[in-house]
Amino acid sequence: xxxxxxxxxxxxxAPYVAMNGVGKTYASSRGPVAALAGIDLEIRPREFVSVxxxxxxxxxxxxxxxxxxxxxxxGQVVVGGRPLDGPPDRLGVVFQRDVLLDWRTxxxxxxxxxxxxxxxxADERDRAVALLTRFGLGGFEHRFPWELSGGMRQRASIxxxxxxxxxLLLMDEPFGALDAMTRDDLxxxxxxxxQDTRKTLLFITHSIVEAVFLSDRVVMMSxxxxxxxxxxxxxLPRPRRLAVRDSAEFAAYVQRIRHHFAExxxxxx
Amino acid sequence: MMRxxxxxxxxxxxxxxxxVVLAAALLLWExxxxxxxxxxxxxxxxxxxxxxxxxxxxxFLRNLGFTLGMxxxxxxxxxxxxxxxxxxxxxxxxxERTIYTLLVALNSIPxxxxxxxxxxxxxxxxxxxxxxxxxxxxxxxxxDMVLGxxxxxxxxxxxxxxxxxSPWAVLTKIRFPCxxxxxFAGMKVAISFALVGAIVGEFVAGSRGIGFQILVAxxxxxxxxxxxxxxxxxxxxxxxxxxxxxxxRLLLPWHVSQRARHERSTGxx
Numbered sequence: 001x002x003x004x005x006x007x008x009x010x011x012x013x014a015p016y017v018a019m020n021g022v023g024k025t026y027a028s029s030r031g032p033v034a035a036l037a038g039i040d041l042e043i044r045p046r047e048f049v050s051v052x053x054x055x056x057x058x059x060x061x062x063x064x065x066x067x068x069x070x071x072x073x074x075g076q077v078v079v080g081g082r083p084l085d086g087p088p089d090r091l092g093v094v095f096q097r098d099v100l101l102d103w104r105t106x107x108x109x110x111x112x113x114x115x116x117x118x119x120x121x122a123d124e125r126d127r128a129v130a131l132l133t134r135f136g137l138g139g140f141e142h143r144f145p146w147e148l149s150g151g152m153r154q155r156a157s158i159x160x161x162x163x164x165x166x167x168l169l170l171m172d173e174p175f176g177a178l179d180a181m182t183r184d185d186l187x188x189x190x191x192x193x194x195q196d197t198r199k200t201l202l203f204i205t206h207s208i209v210e211a212v213f214l215s216d217r218v219v220m221m222s223x224x225x226x227x228x229x230x231x232x233x234x235x236l237p238r239p240r241r242l243a244v245r246d247s248a249e250f251a252a253y254v255q256r257i258r259h260h261f262a263e264x265x266x267x268x269x
Numbered sequence: 270m271m272r273x274x275x276x277x278x279x280x281x282x283x284x285x286x287x288x289v290v291l292a293a294a295l296l297l298w299e300x301x302x303x304x305x306x307x308x309x310x311x312x313x314x315x316x317x318x319x320x321x322x323x324x325x326x327x328x329f330l331r332n333l334g335f336t337l338g339m340x341x342x343x344x345x346x347x348x349x350x351x352x353x354x355x356x357x358x359x360x361x362x363x364x365e366r367t368i369y370t371l372l373v374a375l376n377s378i379p380x381x382x383x384x385x386x387x388x389x390x391x392x393x394x395x396x397x398x399x400x401x402x403x404x405x406x407x408x409x410x411x412x413d414m415v416l417g418x419x420x421x422x423x424x425x426x427x428x429x430x431x432x433x434x435s436p437w438a439v440l441t442k443i444r445f446p447c448x449x450x451x452x453f454a455g456m457k458v459a460i461s462f463a464l465v466g467a468i469v470g471e472f473v474a475g476s477r478g479i480g481f482q483i484l485v486a487x488x489x490x491x492x493x494x495x496x497x498x499x500x501x502x503x504x505x506x507x508x509x510x511x512x513x514x515x516x517x518r519l520l521l522p523w524h525v526s527q528r529a530r531h532e533r534s535t536g537x538x
Contacts, residue, residue, distance in 0.1 A: 069427050087431045095424040103446050103523040116434035116442065144523055164432070 014081070015042035016168060016200045017066055022075035023225075024061050034225035035061045039075070041219060041228060045167075046198040050211035051219045052257065054266050058226025059204045063172045066202060067093055080167065088168065092161030092199075096173040098153040100145035100160075106132065107141035110160045124163070131159040135189065151182035158190070162197070169199040173206065184242060187213055191240045208261075212253045213240060220257060222264055230260055287507075313493045318500060321493040329482070333501050336478040339395060339467035340509070343402025344460055350403070351410030351459075352452065356440065358411070359418040369415070376408045381469050388474045398470030398478070405466035406459035410452070417451025418444045450524045453517040460509045464502070 022039040025032045035058040043049045051059045064070045065077055068087035079088040100109045110128045114120045132141055135155040145153055175183045191214055205211050211218045212234055220230045236244055244250050261267040295315045302314035322329055357364040387397040421444055429439050471480025479498050486494035
């Protein structure tokens with residue numbers, strides 16, 4: 001694949017994820033609180049979409065709705081052509097905390113997503129080892145999570161989500177707890193693995209730079225109740241290397257998003 | 270041999286520390302008695318106590334064996350029943366409302382006061398001793414186990430739902446292992462309680478066991494034999510506690526409280 005092969009997702013294929021007029025309201029001691037309102041969002045198959053917004057804008061709630069972990073208060077979520085009623089099939093999720101089980105080795109943690117329903121086959125074990133090696137964890141299969149650094153643990157949790165070969169991958173601020181350098185590394189690795197596997201990916205982050213670097217489209221959200229204020233297509237060449245962040249186009253995208261947030265009074269310019 | 274003695278004397282060795290502290294206490298006691306000459310009716314010297322034990326070791330050991338049996342059976346039943354109850358309480362709203370409430374209410378009665386009732390119900394054989402040991406030991410186990418089963422990271426449970434895990438898989442693969450550290454904390458309290466229960470049972474009615482032995486010696490104002498019984502109880506209680514502690518280290522090398530030891534013993538930093 002030539003480096004210039006920009007990945008354009010055709011806009012006329014049926015969306016893999018479709019949120020139509022979705023609202024979410026929580027009951028609280030001070031009455032109902034709207035977390036999300038009027039969310040219309042479509043994600044095409046094989047598209048990388050990031051959702052950026054300030055803390056408490058309901059972006060994690062949005063992810064939980066797509067994951068079928070919570071029910072919508074209004075509207076509808078359709079995944080893979082079927083309205084959601086519980087978690088959809090072929091779904092992988094990565095959370096901000098790696099939630100690896102301390103009593104299982106890294107390999108057994110990765111196999112857990114399969115082990116929940118049946119005994120993993122030998123070829124699946126091999127696949128898990130291959131995935132771990134792909135993420136620079138070769139040789140660490142039989143270590144325990146607490147023997148690894150935060151970045152390595154999060155890599156393992158991404159392997160766990162990828163093992164069952166999901167159609168849709170949801171990531172909820174997966175690199176939010178990592179230091180800046182590890183975060184850059186994982187950004188590059190994720191961009192690469194997405195390029196190779198082309199999952200439909202919904203990525204939640206509060207980092208504009210991260211969102212622009214990784215995505216085909218960046219969805220901007222405002223606060224309480226969370227609403228989509230803008231969607232920006234990122235037309236940067238793939239595969240993306242960190243150097244792309246020094247380009248004028250990259251800076252322009254970041255600038256545009258930050259400026260828009262500033263206009264809304266969400267960030268200071 | 271050299272290596273063994275080096276390991277014994279240098280570095281960190283809890284068994285050695287415990288033995289040294291206990292031996293020092295006995296030595297101080299012996300010196301105190303020899304210096305101040307209290308009447309043996311009040312406080313006999315450790316050497317005299319040891320001599321009394323050697324006069325009839327068979328009787329003491331037979332009685333100790335009986336008490337130990339009652340304690341271990343009561344404790345084992347408390348673990349099995351307590352874990353089952355805790356699982357029921359965590360999984361069933363109804364059981365939580367009924368059994369858990371009843372248990373907490375029952376726990377506030379000084380359970381020693383119930384011992385005579387057990388004699389009326391079960392006679393003077395081993396049954397009431399086991400029952401009282403069980404009754405005392407089960408509370409810390411149920412309460413700690415319920416706490417442990419509930420202290421699971423919600424994102425871990427989300428992950429299980431996304432992977433379509435059955436309730437049984439969630440219990441065996443996540444909740445139960447997650448609760449083991451709490452269970453062991455409960456068991457460490459429970460093992461001492463079980464011993465108390467067995468002794469109380471023997472005090473109330475019976476013709477065997479260390480508790481009975483103490484009552485007989487008391488009737489004869491045989492302070493030395495009371496002390497033999499007490500020291501044997503202390504010894505056995507300590508050994509039982511450390512057996513549970515040892516089992517914990519063996520089974521939970523991954524737990525935070527064990528890691529430092531694990532790393533030290535494997536030379537890992």
